[in-house]
Amino acid sequence: MKYITSINGREYRIEIVDEHHILIDGRTQHVDFVSISGQPIYSLILDGRSYESFVYETEEGWQVLMRGRQYVMTVEDEREKRLRMAGGRGAAESNEFHLKAPMPGLVVSVPVQEGQAVTKGQVLVILESMKMQNELKSPRAGTVVRVRVKPGDTVEQRQTLLSVQ
Secondary structure, three states: OEEEEEEOOEEEEEEEEEOOEEEEOOEEEEEEEEEOOOOOEEEEEEOOEEEEEEEEEEOOEEEEEEOOEEEEEEEEEHHHHHHHHHOOOOOOOOOOEEEEOOOOEEEEEOOOOOOOEEOOOOEEEEEEEOOEEEEEEOOOOEEEEEEOOOOOOEEOOOOEEEEEO
């Protein structure tokens, strides 16, 4: 099966060859992808390089926190994409991005405020979880339209922290 995966707005064509091989844009990659202790934390070995990531599903797609960076991804098979495009969905998608907590934690800092213009990659929230501070960055340029948390707040996984339009 072939899939179209969009990560922070960039598309990749992925085909699953077998249990340990995938094609990414036509290039063969050796992979090992395992959930750790049944949690949403995954071990990924891609062509001999090891990564740990925290992965969870949202209404917008998937959120992946890896190496202190948060990625927004969507995955759909070719048939789903053709049907969506034929139906016209996607042309008028929501203009607002909701930054959600990738895991439970403590808000350490919110270096932005409502009405502030932000750039792609700018830190929006610093969240402490499992004794690590994670910088949650904006996947695109825009304006902060609503901040829902403040430093010192304890948040749950998938809780909306702020919105960017």
